Amino acid sequence: MAEVITRCTRCILPSNYPNIDFDENGVCRVCREFDVKYGNIDWNAREKNLEKILKRYRGKGKKYDILVPFSGGKDSTYTLWMMKNKYKMRCLAYNFDNGFLDPNALVFVKKAATRLGVDLLTYSPDRELLNRVYKRALEATGEFCAACVVLMPTAIFRAADSQGIRLIAAGFSDILESPPPETSYMDRVCFKDIMKSEFNMKELKWNYFFPTFKRMFAVKQINLPNYIPWNLPEIYDTLNRELDFGKNMSSVRYDCLGTPHSSYLFKQRTGFGKYEYLYANMTRAGVISREEALRIVKEREPDEAPEGFDEFLSGIGCDRSVLNGIESKSVFNFRTRNTSFRKFAMSIRKLLP
Numbered sequence: 001m002a003e004v005i006t007r008c009t010r011c012i013l014p015s016n017y018p019n020i021d022f023d024e025n026g027v028c029r030v031c032r033e034f035d036v037k038y039g040n041i042d043w044n045a046r047e048k049n050l051e052k053i054l055k056r057y058r059g060k061g062k063k064y065d066i067l068v069p070f071s072g073g074k075d076s077t078y079t080l081w082m083m084k085n086k087y088k089m090r091c092l093a094y095n096f097d098n099g100f101l102d103p104n105a106l107v108f109v110k111k112a113a114t115r116l117g118v119d120l121l122t123y124s125p126d127r128e129l130l131n132r133v134y135k136r137a138l139e140a141t142g143e144f145c146a147a148c149v150v151l152m153p154t155a156i157f158r159a160a161d162s163q164g165i166r167l168i169a170a171g172f173s174d175i176l177e178s179p180p181p182e183t184s185y186m187d188r189v190c191f192k193d194i195m196k197s198e199f200n201m202k203e204l205k206w207n208y209f210f211p212t213f214k215r216m217f218a219v220k221q222i223n224l225p226n227y228i229p230w231n232l233p234e235i236y237d238t239l240n241r242e243l244d245f246g247k248n249m250s251s252v253r254y255d256c257l258g259t260p261h262s263s264y265l266f267k268q269r270t271g272f273g274k275y276e277y278l279y280a281n282m283t284r285a286g287v288i289s290r291e292e293a294l295r296i297v298k299e300r301e302p303d304e305a306p307e308g309f310d311e312f313l314s315g316i317g318c319d320r321s322v323l324n325g326i327e328s329k330s331v332f333n334f335r336t337r338n339t340s341f342r343k344f345a346m347s348i349r350k351l352l353p
């Protein structure tokens, strides 16, 4: 593999990242855009807004006020902890097993829910069906994670709706976790376009076309990291102290056992790795030092197929032939929802209680 020569001097994005350029100080386009977008956030105002939203739902549900998607990772665990203990919401924790959930994570999820005194709902969809969805997504777009990006939120919304819960609070951080918009995208229109040759609607049984009006008007979702500063050292401290979380900043890892494989496939497709952009996000946001990020990326970003790669592929009905021509595969070869319509719908939803 050719050595990447240039990296952003602030985050660690490499020179083969799409449409990247560096200013005279070696700072990349993504960092400059980040400052424009997130440079002047008024966190006090945001937390006040959060309080306002929560007040509308607190004590209003039948049995629960809020559903918290709970993977057992730091972000969802902290979100659940905050919702229960700081914001005094009656929580239902919801765990979705995509088939690759680390068994240790599930053990932690159950223990933590008990310790928090929160009811837990777990859902393991039909594995055979999931595998077919992963296979189709991987063969068509070069990325199998695309399947979860639609199925998981769909399942979460459906669970909230069926429990009579009108608010979902997740721990997804746009700043820290968003994949590059240049390489990855998924909406339900796109998902349907990818899947339609392999499945009929009935077969998927997912209601993954969760009625849009319901999604729009009946259940609201917020992401806690958009409302309070997401201070990772403090988050780890809290979780280790209160819930024996057993992890820290340098053991940052992902509870999906598919991650090393998806990262390797991503790198084959785009030329740079998932860990590279995830740790670039963290460096840019100031939650990890550049040196530490470079060290972790060097250690984890697989140049060769990770251990168990062939078994992983055969588990979802594929083999290494999916690597043939993977550079030209993309979700953008499929139809996606009209961008201006999507933006309009999202802005309306934001205004609603």
Ligand SMILES: [Zn+2]
Pocket: 008, 009, 010, 011, 012, 013, 027, 028, 029, 030, 031, 032, 284
């Ligand atoms: Zn940068």
